[in-house]
Amino acid sequence: MKRRPPFDLATLGPILAERADADGRELIIRDISGDVHIWLTDETAAEHPAVVVPPDGAHRLRLDLASRFIRRLLGHPVGLLPPKLRLTDLQRRHYMHLLHAxxxxxxxxxxxxxxxHVLRSEQAALPAIEFKDTAARKRADRLIKEAVAMVSREYLKILRGG
Structure with missing residues (x-):
């Protein structure tokens, strides 16, 4: 069996953080799909890499990301993000509106x-009595409600591909 040379950490991307202790060395590397955590248990760990995928609700997405990482590790082209992580232009604009709201x-x-400011509606200039029944007011209320929910942990659904 042909022995593979150890992988070169420099080819994986910029190292954001590094920590070493008695259990080994941990690195966090920046990737377009998110941070990659690498744990090297000993000096020879780079010669026998393995991927650990927790069996949680996001395991399919984690498997896609693990596959991307292995392709990078082997020097193959990575390609696009998994479909569940790709945002359409409409989704991107909506999330930007939510964060602004x-x-x-x-x-x-x-x-x-x-x-x-967010919806750029001319109805916002109406007097209060008229503004309260406008479509812009109702849409702004919905946007605020969704924004508050997203900021208080609903964003995790996005990260899980939902």
């Missing part, structure tokens, strides 16, 4: 501010 709301902004 969350920031405004956290700073004391109200639905009128969200309608004006």
């Amino acid at each position: 969350a920031d405004l709301y956290e700073e004391g902004g109200e639905p009128r501010d969200v309608a004006s």
